[in-house]
Amino acid sequence: MEERKTFCKMSDVASEYEKKLVTADEAVKVVRSGDRVHYGLFGGIVRDLDLALAKRTEELENVLVMDTIWNYPEPPAILQADPQAKHFKYLSTHMSGLDRKMNKQGCCWFIPVQFRENPKYMAENVGPIDVAMFQVAPMDQYGNFNFGPQLAEYWGIMKSAKKVIVEVNPCQPIIHGMQNTINISQIDLVVEGQARPLPNIVAKEATAAEKKIAEHIAERIESGSTLQLGIGGMPNYVGQKIAESDINDLSVHTEMFVDAYVHLYKAGKITGNKRTNKGKMVFTFAMGSQEVYDFLDDNPMGYVAPVDYVNAVEVIAANDKVVSINSCLQVDLFGQVNSESAGLQHIGGTGGQLDFVMGAFQSQGGKSFLCTPSTRTNRDGSVQSLIMPTLPQGSIVSAPRSATHYVVTEFGAVNLKGKSTWERAELLISIAHPRFQEDLIREAEKMGIWKNSSKVQY
Template identity: 55%
Template sequence: MYKVSTLADEYKKKLVTADEAVAIVKPGDRVHYGTGCGSPVDLDEAMARRADSLKDVHILSCITIRKAPSKLYLATQSNDQVRFESAHFSGADRKMCKEGRCWYIPMNFNELPSYWVGNDCGIDVAMFQVTPMDQNGNFNLGPQVSDMRGVIEGAKKIIVEVNENMPLAQGFQTQVNLADVDYIVEGSNETLAELPTKGATEIDRQIAAHVVERISSDSTLQLGIGGLPNCIGQMLADSDVKNISGHTEMLVDAYVELFNAGKLTNNKAINKGSLVYTFAGGTKKLYDFIDGNPICCNAPVDYVNNVDVIASMDNFVSVNSCIQVDLYGQVCSESGGYQQISGTGGQLDFVMGAYHSKGGQSFICTPSTRTLKDGTKESLIAPVLTPGSIVTTPRSATHMIVTEYGVANLKGKSTWERAELLINVAHPDFREDLIKAAEKNGIWKNTSKCTF
């Protein structure tokens, strides 16, 4: 740590232009672009300006939230120059993947910080956005602590891009000190990319109703992103349920609604009074809510997603979504066949943590069908997963599957019973075909108990 009298001088010594900072990137370097909203803007543009000189550079990221595609990506044409690798795909990553430019890093999110330290996954240069430096020489990482402590510890060189519009996130391990920074770039202060709140569909509302009726007062809640979680948040805000706590991987707008409705008290066993999260993504309303707010506790993902930490809170409720479920209860939440869509993230962590919580519940939600490009419908409860689909939550861990037709509690159920329960919550138009497939596969036979 520096003395206050020397902070300004040391800051000036390390202050450079974006072009000067990225000049340290060498052929073969592994460059971490930050997590979530921390992805660099001016530094990315500077990397793009020297694209012709780059060779075999790996750009690492996780859950990138950007206003526009990476300028470096647009300026390069092949993996011989730059290869993008992501631990959790965003929309931009999916586009690059389809073009053969981005590769997925399989991982359990709670382990990600350790990947960057002493695991043959070293980082040569880390560059990411931060808040302006405070009087103690600290730059706040903004609302995406996530895996960043591992990034900071593992990186040989660190470049920070100062953004005056980065929300200041309260919590722990939320800072990087001037002493650990090699170069400082004062950026163009772009406002953070927003993830607009999706409107809930009628099916979302039906699924949400099944979940909300099972949530009691004094529960701790984990929600993901999308129309469904926001619908659940709004229904809880309008319900008689009270004394809700928050402990979640991703902080979304739904928690602001719960707070404004007086439902979010965070009176849980640990971190009492704090809304704990590891990264945030939402609208300006969410970012403004986070900025300097002592109620919001941004914490590293190896703590937030720790199964034992989750399980230590009674009545923990985990709500996640998926892409497809098979009749064994295997859940795919990250790929469509061989096409990577998102990532494993912390779904399994929260599924297991919630189940081991006293009174805990894990809900994995999906519409019963999806509409294909030709207008036909396909059941999202399938006899078997589509070839190439990744099992995100194994059948042994799956607790409750929810569709608009109800809830299937799979814990302790045989393969026969699972098939029966899942067919019960499938779309009626597909139940007969599912029955035939289950019989053919030898996992179900007709019984007098059958309810469909």
């Protein structure tokens, strides 16, 4: 009898799937002028549905389309069909390089958010979301679709969504974790999309300055630490330095899962012996090479969870020796950190940087590192110090001076916690490029945060 009940249940699931299965062109007919549509997140952004919606460009007006980081080489089909944004308004809560280019062209707009708050923001402040679209893995025998290696604010979107459409991609890996599936009963329409590999984000080789920064950080990491790394050449090089060292017994609690973690695991450095989610590599989205997706596919050690859990300061801090490593764009002599803009030009969103800066510091024995090369070379060939007296007009303060812990350049790492304004100025000037140090001292004197008589030796 029990076997028969199970068989009937599976038959019901298959029948419901067939009832909801439509083509992409049929699915997008639910979108109307004035609707707010969500395309999904990261490697879960819909592609076939985007192509289908673009075909309806001339029929629609003032459709708001949201997503988080478009990581494909070509723009969304809706913007290729509507480059002047007369029919579609495209909005992003972060920004990729292509998003920034489209922003300059006037067809992409940024939504400032605190990433950790996105589920609540989507559920209570954006809404309603008329149509939510997600790319998912094929349905299992129980009627569940796995979201793949991105979850973040999906359930906040779901709470606000009037209609939910899933685009099935056989290339989506199956990821273990918390609230990482959606059932056929919670879905309005199913589209079987093409088998499309997830975006491959291959980090550039670390520069000479980034390698020095990584070395300063690696020498401050202890065995038993819990790591949070960003993407790019520098974090990957930190991973390489750890792999070459005698540091071991590491854990992972991170916003973004990247290649460096795979390499550290293969080097035998990751055990997962931490306080929360012991044995699990916790993240809210993954982006990297195909090796990352292959590693996480049906791997019980991988653990994707909503961003309001992963980035919660108290959850981060519950682990011992949390090490948070993130890049920034500029630091002023007060210790204010800009990681989002170059003056008035938007570069990227806040993400979880501030959450991990605070969570790492509150962790027993934890440290956060905000990293930047000491200089940048502008297009006209001039060289600019990225340790500045004050942040330029229009700059966004991503980490306030009260939160900043370690700041790192190729010239060293300094701990600003508990330091007075003049002590901070001295420490930051000490890791600025030598050619700019005297100028910075003069500016600090004008600002009243530099006194020669108050100098101390560190």
